[in-house]
Structure formats: structure tokens, C-alpha cells
Amino acid sequence: MMEINITDEDIKSLKDKVVVLTGGSSGIGLATTKLLLSVGASVVSGDMNPPPVEHERLSFVKTNVTKWFDLVALFDLAQERHGRIDHAFANAGVSGRMDYMEDRLDDNGRLIEPNHEVLDVNLKAVINTTYLALHHLRNQEHAGGSIVLTASASSYQRFRVADYTAAKHGVLGFMRGIVPNLTRLGLPIRINSLAPGWTETGMVPKGVVEAAGASTQSPDVVAKSAALLMASNSYQGTLIYSDQGKYWEIEETMLKHVADITGSGEGEDVVMDKIMKLAAEHGSGTGSLPGSSN
Ligand SMILES: NC(=O)c1ccc[n+]([C@@H]2O[C@H](COP(=O)([O-])OP(=O)(O)OC[C@H]3O[C@@H](n4cnc5c(N)ncnc54)[C@H](O)[C@@H]3O)[C@@H](O)[C@H]2O)c1
Numbered sequence: 001m002m003e004i005n006i007t008d009e010d011i012k013s014l015k016d017k018v019v020v021l022t023g024g025s026s027g028i029g030l031a032t033t034k035l036l037l038s039v040g041a042s043v044v045s046g047d048m049n050p051p052p053v054e055h056e057r058l059s060f061v062k063t064n065v066t067k068w069f070d071l072v073a074l075f076d077l078a079q080e081r082h083g084r085i086d087h088a089f090a091n092a093g094v095s096g097r098m099d100y101m102e103d104r105l106d107d108n109g110r111l112i113e114p115n116h117e118v119l120d121v122n123l124k125a126v127i128n129t130t131y132l133a134l135h136h137l138r139n140q141e142h143a144g145g146s147i148v149l150t151a152s153a154s155s156y157q158r159f160r161v162a163d164y165t166a167a168k169h170g171v172l173g174f175m176r177g178i179v180p181n182l183t184r185l186g187l188p189i190r191i192n193s194l195a196p197g198w199t200e201t202g203m204v205p206k207g208v209v210e211a212a213g214a215s216t217q218s219p220d221v222v223a224k225s226a227a228l229l230m231a232s233n234s235y236q237g238t239l240i241y242s243d244q245g246k247y248w249e250i251e252e253t254m255l256k257h258v259a260d261i262t263g264s265g266e267g268e269d270v271v272m273d274k275i276m277k278l279a280a281e282h283g284s285g286t287g288s289l290p291g292s293s294n
Contacts, residue, residue, distance in 0.1 A: 002249045025050060048062065066120045075135075088132075091148075138187060148191075154169075192235045194229070
């Protein structure tokens, strides 16, 4: 696991950049908004609630990330105001909603379908935000930029809030699925993720965590890791874990560990390309995977 040090110098290139983000009115998103504004970036923020700060380089549009056309309007606003988008930060999220150990029954005694709101906000909306970001970054004049996803330390651990954990594993999985496609197509777009440990926000009240004997970190810590992933061209497919104000890059270590066990890894994408091409030629189901007709 590689520890990372983040300095002001590392993020100063974000001056004059345009960042679209979700969940910018509280916690990690708000801290990131303030940091970006402080280094001279412009922020276009979409949230259910208005931001508690005003700034000439901050635009806000009320956005429910679970509504596709709200997200479309958020990205359109950025293009209208600034003529381009440099980075997107898919960050909005909610805490767990579902206890799968509890039987919830309707009036006829039948089990009620689980509440999937967490999957809608924390995973499906992240995928939709990324899809829009890819579209804008790829098709604008001077194509390029980066996307940062807020995953979690629960993206790679057993964490008893099962709906939240499933969504955050999904965020990491989605990034892992997108990276080889960006590479395959040679697109000048990077995608990276954050894995904050306990962070004092609207979702995680400091008092509750501390009463349980754990510690929280400031959302300013996480904001710096989001800014670093936007600013530094050296990160692609990275997951930065932050805890107690320290940072570690953990994705490469995790993938290497798995590759050591399974013998997979480098060259896997070449094999995948061949499989998809052959599947397409044979008309099998795998042929419907993206890129199989190339
Ligand atoms: N706080 C932590 O310890 C922690 C740890 C790991 C990951 N995260 C993740 O960080 C992200 C930010 O959460 P936070 O901790 O800053 O919490 P927060 O509650 O302070 O901020 C979440 C923001 O998302 C917005 N939001 C929620 N649902 C929305 C929707 N449907 N449409 C638009 N906006 C919506 C809220 O209005 C709020 O402004 C989330 O994805 C969360 O899962 C937090």
C-alpha cells in the first residue's frame, strides 16, 4: 500500500478548470467545492439542497441524481456557463436504508420488496453521472478530462450495512470496468475513486462515531484527495483510501494481490478483446458486450 502526501503544489493546476459535481451542499462535496474555489476553479454543483456558500465561480442547480434529466441539465449548465468541462465528481450519496435480516410484510403477510434507494443514489446515479461525463469530456472541443467517483472503505471490505456496501462495491467495480475501455479506445480521460474512512459529515455525525470509540477525519482531508485525482495526470483507475488525515493508494496493491493468486493480470484485456471478437463472429451472447464489433 503506497502512502500519498498531498501538497498545495499538487492541486494548483486546477486553477481555471471547470468541475461538475454532485452532493456539493454538505460534507465531502461541500469541502471539495470550497477547496476547488480556493484554488481558482469553477464549480457547477448539483444537489437536492442549495449550497450554504455563495461564490462568483460557483453555480448551483437543484438536482436529484436519481433523475436522468436533472443530471443532463447539470452538465448542460456547465457547458452553457463555461463552454467546457474539465472534471466531474460523482459524489452524492445516502446512508444505508435496508435491514435484510428483518421481515417486512404487507397486509397480506407477504414479504415486501426491499428498498433499493441506496442502490439508486449511490450506484445507479454514479453510473449515470459517469456516462454523461464521458459523453461531454469525449465530445467537447479539446477532448479530455477526468472523473472522480466517491466509493468508500466499504468498497472492499465486509461492512454490515449491506445495501450501502453493495452499492460501494459496485462503484469500484464500475470504475474497474471503465478503465480498460478508456485504454482500449485511447481516450484522454481518466477515472479514479475515493475511499474515505469515517469522515465527519451530514451522513456521519462525529459524536456518534466517537461515542462508539472510533475517530472521524475532517471532510477537508477527503476533498484534497478528490482534488489530487483531478489535478494529477498520473492517476488512472486509482482508489485513494483516506483515514485520520492520511492517504494510501490501494487499488494497485489489491489488483496485484488478486493477480498473484489467480495468475491473471497483464494481457487480460487483450484476451478479453479476442474473446469478444470471436463471440461476435459466432453470434453468441458475449458478442453483445461493448467493443465486440470492433
Ligand atoms: N462520511 C463518511 O464517513 C463517508 C465514508 C465513505 C464514503 N462516503 C461517501 O461520501 C459521499 C458524500 O457523503 P457525505 O459523507 O459527505 O454525506 P453528506 O450527507 O454530508 O453529503 C451528501 C450530499 O449528497 C446530497 N444528496 C443525497 N442524495 C441526493 C440525491 N438524490 N440527489 C442529489 N444530491 C443528493 C445531499 O443533499 C448532501 O448534500 C457519499 O457518496 C458517501 O457515501 C462518506
